[in-house]
Amino acid sequence: MERNGDLKDSSFAIPVIPSESTLVALHLYLSLWGMKGAQIAVLIKKELLSEWRQRYAINGMILYLASTIFVCYMSFGLKAGAIEPLTWNALFWIIILFTAVNSVAKSFIQESKGRALYFYTIASPAEIIISKIIYNAVLLLILSLVGFGIYSLVMSRGGDHSSFDYTYFILALCLGSTGLAASLTMISSIASKAENSTSLMAILSFPVILPLILMVIKLSKNAMDGLERSASTDELVVLVAINAIIVAVSYLLFPYLWRS
């Protein structure tokens, strides 16, 4: 399953890899930041490739999501009646939070020592963390979109459905998964240095993530209620700011973790 030398392999033609033009766009975007976009693109490719080789992992995450949603559905006894929109929304984000912690945890904790060492010798720490964050953000976005699909299918909710602002809800999903990916990637690299890292992961990340989750819950609740979009500007600005802080701090701090 694991094979070193992935990066020199020329056989990258696997369906899940993004098309050449997306990679070029990514490259241009990142080189604007004065970084080696090509390196990052290669590292993202490597993540995608190893994910594709262990398809059971992503399928496992989707199944995890589906069964959690089903547990909620059954325990609320939703056949009888709908739940309040407030509960519906909060429950959705709690499910996403737990899925995110579980799926991002493996980005450092479950990586084999030898392979990690190999990547560390060929790429700089900043490139590694940025590529992992981008990869995890994409992964979480896919997971949360799938989750949203299943969740809205089975969980009936009360209140007015006609004013649901899907664009803003999906915007909330995007911002939420980026923020979760960035902070959880960093926390998982911290936790992987310690013993007992699985429980540490939750202890270290939950309080740090709370402001983000609160903002995202507010934003998606506004979208559910179909409020004026201008009413969500505060939340949007704070969310983008929190994401920017987290990404910037991870980018600055990861090199120190990497040295050990």
Next chain:
Amino acid sequence: MRKNWWKILCVGLLIYVILAAFLMNAPRLNILNETIRNLHFHVTMWFGMVILLTTSMVQAIKYLRTGKIEHDDKSLEMANAGILFGILGIVTGAIWANYTWGEPWSGDPKQNAAAICLLIYFAYLVLRNSMKDDQQKARVSAVYNIFAFAAMIPLLFILPRLSPNSLHPGNGGNPGFNAYDLDSKLRVIFYPAVIGWTLLGVWLASLKVRQRQIQRALED
């Protein structure tokens, strides 16, 4: 003596603060009444906590830049003192809230933010204890310290201000400090109290740092 002037200042200020806070005239205010005296103990704890935790973060940055273990000692002990102040802040706040808001914990955004802040720093201590190697412990916990501090800023300073239903003064249409303090009598005690309590925290931390250094010297 020249090195210890701040300890004398600290003791002097705190004696003044305790005497003045309990004995001087308090402004007559509805609901608050005499409990306004808690201002010099409760609110100052938060000022002290934020200052101590900021120092802890600065020391963590210094450690990452230089790799000297004494910066890690300082960072840890400043965080410990900050946690102590945080706990005292929550307790004094709960006592105050019990008499003015009717219950010790009313789910106020600032109360919640304070509790989460403490959770973050407890996690910091757990993280430290789960590693054995001293240098690794210092490096990883310094990284978490800085990361957590950056994540805490929106929590403490932005979120409570955004939420409309805070019971604390200065939020959600409640009048701030200024409205309670018409003749500036409280300020005369409040600002010295902030300095005094913070100096006490630094003093505590510096004693613990020296204890750690002696222990390390004995082990070597």
